[in-house]
Amino acid sequence: MSEQTLRQWLLSETPTSRRHARAAAFYKGWLSFRGNSMAMIGLGILIALLLIAAFAPLLSPYDPFVQDLGNRLKPLGTEGHILGTDSLGRDILSRLIHGSRITLYIVALVALIAPVAGLLIGTVAGFAGGWTDTILMRITDIFLAFPRLVLALAFVAALGAGIENAVLAISLTAWPPYARIARAETLTIRASDYISAIRLQGAGPLRIITKHIWPLCISSLIVRVTLDMAGIILAAAGLGFLGLGAQPPSPEWGAMISEGRRFILDHWWVATMPGLAIFTVSLAFNLLGDGLRDVLDPKDAGK
Amino acid sequence: MGSLRTLTSIAVTMLGLLFVTFIIGRVMPIDPVLAIVGERASQSTYDATYEALGLDKPLIVQFFIYVGDVLRGDFGISTLNSRPVSEDILRVFPATLELATLGVVFGVVLGVPLGVVAAVKRGTWIDQIARVVALIGYSMPIFWLGLIGLLIFYGILGWVGGPGRLDIFYVDIVPTITGMILVDAAIDGNWDVFRNAFSHLILPASLLGYYSLAYISRMTRSFMLEQLSAEYVTTARVKGMSEWDVVWRHAFRNIRVQLITVIALSYAGLLEGSVLTEIIFSWPGIGSYITTALLSADMNAVLGGTVVVGLIFILLNIFSDLLYKVFDPRAK
Numbered sequence: 001m002s003e004q005t006l007r008q009w010l011l012s013e014t015p016t017s018r019r020h021a022r023a024a025a026f027y028k029g030w031l032s033f034r035g036n037s038m039a040m041i042g043l044g045i046l047i048a049l050l051l052i053a054a055f056a057p058l059l060s061p062y063d064p065f066v067q068d069l070g071n072r073l074k075p076l077g078t079e080g081h082i083l084g085t086d087s088l089g090r091d092i093l094s095r096l097i098h099g100s101r102i103t104l105y106i107v108a109l110v111a112l113i114a115p116v117a118g119l120l121i122g123t124v125a126g127f128a129g130g131w132t133d134t135i136l137m138r139i140t141d142i143f144l145a146f147p148r149l150v151l152a153l154a155f156v157a158a159l160g161a162g163i164e165n166a167v168l169a170i171s172l173t174a175w176p177p178y179a180r181i182a183r184a185e186t187l188t189i190r191a192s193d194y195i196s197a198i199r200l201q202g203a204g205p206l207r208i209i210t211k212h213i214w215p216l217c218i219s220s221l222i223v224r225v226t227l228d229m230a231g232i233i234l235a236a237a238g239l240g241f242l243g244l245g246a247q248p249p250s251p252e253w254g255a256m257i258s259e260g261r262r263f264i265l266d267h268w269w270v271a272t273m274p275g276l277a278i279f280t281v282s283l284a285f286n287l288l289g290d291g292l293r294d295v296l297d298p299k300d301a302g303k
Numbered sequence: 304m305g306s307l308r309t310l311t312s313i314a315v316t317m318l319g320l321l322f323v324t325f326i327i328g329r330v331m332p333i334d335p336v337l338a339i340v341g342e343r344a345s346q347s348t349y350d351a352t353y354e355a356l357g358l359d360k361p362l363i364v365q366f367f368i369y370v371g372d373v374l375r376g377d378f379g380i381s382t383l384n385s386r387p388v389s390e391d392i393l394r395v396f397p398a399t400l401e402l403a404t405l406g407v408v409f410g411v412v413l414g415v416p417l418g419v420v421a422a423v424k425r426g427t428w429i430d431q432i433a434r435v436v437a438l439i440g441y442s443m444p445i446f447w448l449g450l451i452g453l454l455i456f457y458g459i460l461g462w463v464g465g466p467g468r469l470d471i472f473y474v475d476i477v478p479t480i481t482g483m484i485l486v487d488a489a490i491d492g493n494w495d496v497f498r499n500a501f502s503h504l505i506l507p508a509s510l511l512g513y514y515s516l517a518y519i520s521r522m523t524r525s526f527m528l529e530q531l532s533a534e535y536v537t538t539a540r541v542k543g544m545s546e547w548d549v550v551w552r553h554a555f556r557n558i559r560v561q562l563i564t565v566i567a568l569s570y571a572g573l574l575e576g577s578v579l580t581e582i583i584f585s586w587p588g589i590g591s592y593i594t595t596a597l598l599s600a601d602m603n604a605v606l607g608g609t610v611v612v613g614l615i616f617i618l619l620n621i622f623s624d625l626l627y628k629v630f631d632p633r634a635k
Contacts, residue, residue, distance in 0.1 A: 141312075142319030147575040147609075147616045150593065151323070154609045157597045158327040230442055237444050238579050242594055257447055261583075264450050265458040275447030283442035 029295045039291020045284035053100040060094035064251045073267045084269045086259060092270065095251035096277050102252045103281060106167055106236045107229055113171040115221050118178020123209050123217065125179070126186025137183065140176045148173040149235060156244045163252075166245040170235050174228065181224055185217045219296040227289035230282035237278050253278050313621055318370070320613045324606045325369050329362070339382065378607030383599050388607035392589065396611070397482025398468060399581070399588030402508055403573040409512025410519050410573075411566055417516070418523025422531060423550055433520055440517025445510065445576060449583035452506050464503035466585035473499045507577075507584045514576060515569040522565045523558070530554035560630040567623035571616045 011028070015021035033039060052059060061080070068089035076084050083092040125136035155169035189195060189212070198208060239245035240254025248255060253274040260271030336352050344352075353359060357368055372379070378388035421433035456463045464470060468484055477484070477491040485504065488497035530536065531554055539549050578590030585591070589608055596604035 138315060139319070142316050142323075145316050145613075145617045145620050146320060146323070147571070147612050149575055149578055150609050150612045153578070153593060153597060154324065154327050154605055157600075157602070157605050158330050234442075234444050238446060241444075241446050241579070242582065243598065254444070257444070257450070261450060264454050268454050271447070271450055275444060275451070278444050278447065279442055282444075283438065286438055286442050 033291055033295045036291040036294060038287045039294075042284040042287030042289075042291065045280060046288060049100055049104065049281060049284070052097055053104050056097050056101055060091075060097040062091035062094040064090060064095040064098040065249055066090065073263065073270070075267070076269050083273050084267075086256070086270050087263065087267075092256075092273050095256060096253070096274060099251040099253045099256065099274065099277070100281075102163065102246055102250065103233060103236070103278075106163065106170075107232060109164075109167045110171050110174060110232045110236075111225055111229065113167070114174040115178045115225050117171070118175040118180075119182045119214065119217060119221060121175070122179035122182025122184075123186045123213055126183040127190060127205060127209055127213065133183075136179070140179045143173070144176040144180070146173065149238065152235060152239065153242070153244065156239060161244045161247060163246045163250075166236055166239045169239070170232055174232065177224065177228075178221060181220050182217045185220060186213055189213050189216055223289060223293045223296050226285060226292050229285035229289070233278060233282045233285070309621070309625065313617070316617050316621075317614065320610065320617065321370055321373060322366065324610055324613075325366050327609075328369075328602060328606050373610060378610065379603035381596070381601050381604045383596065383601040383604065388604050391592065391604065392607060392611055394482070395587055395589050395592045398586060399574060399577050399590060401483040401485060402504065402580070402586060402588060403511065403570065403577055405504060405508035406511030406573050406577075407515050407566065407570045409509055410515030410569060413512070414516035414519030415523050415562065418520040419527055419550065419555060421520065421524045422527030423546075425528065430524075433524065437517040437521045440514055445514060446579040446583050448513075449507065449510050449580055452510060453583070456506055463506045464499065466503075466583075468500060468503055468586065469496070470499055470503075503584075507580050507586060510580055511573050511576060515573055518569050518572070519562075519565060523562060526558040526561050527554060530557050560627060563630075564623040564627055567619050567626070571619040574615055575612060 009020075010024050012020070012024060015024055068085070070089065071081070071085050072087055072089040074081050074085040074089075076082070078084055081091050081093070083096070086092055086095070121136055121140065125133045125140075151173050152166075152169040155172055156165055159165040159168065195208060195212060198212060203212075236245055237252075237254030237257070240252045241258045243255070243258060246252030246255050248259070256274035257271045257278075260267070260269075260274070264271050336349055336356065336358070339356075340348050340352050357365055360368070376389050378392070380386070381388050381391060384391075417433050417436070421430045424430055453465070457465045473496050477487045477493050477496050480487050480490055484500040485497060488494070488500055527550075531550075533554075536549060536554060539553055540546075544553075574589075577586075577588060578594065580586065581588045581590035582594055589612060593605055593608035593612075596602075596608065
């Protein structure tokens with residue numbers, strides 16, 4: 001199949017199979033996404049981040065943990081240390097490169113835990129209705145009404161400092177909006193004719209929820225997760241900055257800012273560089289999220 | 304009936320908050336008895352304290368004792384300085400209130416007009432600038448921006464006061480009445496102290512203000528777009544009404560209620576967002592208090608602070624809901 005015919009096949013108005021229809025819908029979504037240059041920039045930054053994290057040992061010029069006290073606090077552009085060195089003579093560029101792994105690790109874990117928990121709670125509440133719905137939504141409302149960062153602080157205080165506990169604390173405060181969205185979607189889907197049709201065919205609640213409700217909740221959840229990613233990165237960096245997330249000598253970006261804070265007036269680059277990294281990545285997630293919303297959820301576009 | 308429902312919902316949400324903080328206090332790996340009596344205490348002292356703290360009672364009873372204590376404003380004794388936590392919180396809270404209030408004032412004064420203009424001039428360069436300003440606000444770590452702000456405006460330019468609420472030789476000159484130094488200095492008529500306090504406050508407050516500006520301007524823009532596409536706006540324009548009157552006397556009047564809701568929410572967000580800002584600026588408010596307590600494992604202080612911030616947060620949420628119902632006849 002030549003490229004031209006592949007394109008025509010993808011843009012066909014009359015798909016011949018289910019897979020064809022899916023491929024066509026995906027391709028059309030991609031075309032509209034590609035037209036959004038800001039979203040493409042965001043996507044590009046994130047792909048670059050993935051590559052940097054994957055090849056961190058090859059890309060970083062130095063070991064991120066090796067101290068070199070003779071070369072401490074070297075400024076930007078020093079021979080061999082483009083982004084300078086920190087108070088223990090460690091190469092800042094190498095630490096940033098290795099820190100990208102920690103950022104991705106945190107983001108991936110929270111993105112797995114919180115939406116899945118929200119999806120479960122929301123669909124069960126919406127599908128079951130009655131008391132189950134009332135109780136689950138009351139719990140959701142309670143968690144929604146909490147101050148997130150302060151609650152995450154209290155959780156970490158109880159669980160002990162560390163990356164995994166920070167992830168847990170952020171997830172515990174992040175799931176309620178997903179539950180709300182999933183419940184709202186479930187309520188509209190539940191009443192539709194095709195669900196009645198499946199039910200008449202003898203499908204049980206488990207099958208209806210997993211095969212027919214979840215797939216339809218996914219796209220609004222993906223948009224919300226992508227838009228929330230920036231907030232999650234900022235929260236994780238904040239916990240790291242307060243000394244409650246990743247522990248030294250780990251090259252976590254928030255913890256690096258905290259280390260550099262003491263020298264901010266004389267050696268500004270030590271705290272500035274990791275901050276720029278955090279900013280770039282969360283900006284990329286925001287751009288990508290905006291673009292995805294326009295593609296997957298056209299009714300909210302432009303708001 | 305409606306007010307009863309609201310009251311029940313407030314009560315349930317607050318009980319939920321207390322339940323969560325209670326559970327957090329229970330799973331803490333620190334032994335609360337050891338924290339008080341120390342490791343060298345005899346077994347009998349240990350047991351006596353254990354009973355005095357009510358730890359021998361069933362969990363559910365302990366929970367209701369805890370709720371009763373909180374309702375009476377008793378958050379226990381700080382293990383760090385042996386003072387009641389509630390006294391400490393009362394002492395530090397005005398500092399946070401002063402900071403967050405000034406922050407939200409900045410956010411409203413700049414954010415609302417920016418949002419309105421962005422909606423009216425949709426798609427022009429002003430709209431683009433408003434978008435970029437908000438996007439940067441959503442993506443920037445607040446503690447980092449605070450550090451950079453200190454570096455530039457205090458370290459290099461010297462335009463503003465450094466960390467803390469006052470320079471050292473202005474401390475304790477004006478009597479503490481409200482705990483908010485700007486107000487106290489104004490009551491006392493001591494304008495030197497007022498000026499100094501303001502120079503310390505301006506940077507952290509504009510930092511918080513920027514974050515609420517990002518949120519408020521985006522919401523204002525989307526509310527305004529909705530109104531401007533309504534038919535009554537077209538009618539008003541067809542009648543020959545001036546653009547100024549269309550925007551401010553018709554469209555803006557209709558978004559006031561929604562806007563107040565957004566402002567209340569962003570105020571609640573700032574009270575919380577001040578945690579990291581307070582650390583950067585050594586601001587002796589509730590955020591610094593919670594964090595200091597956290598790092599020295601002073602659990603009563605951490606939970607007391609969390610409860611207070613949580614309660615204010617919940618009350619502001621409910622307040623904005625109520626406001627909506629009172630002023631918007633459609634929501635009744």
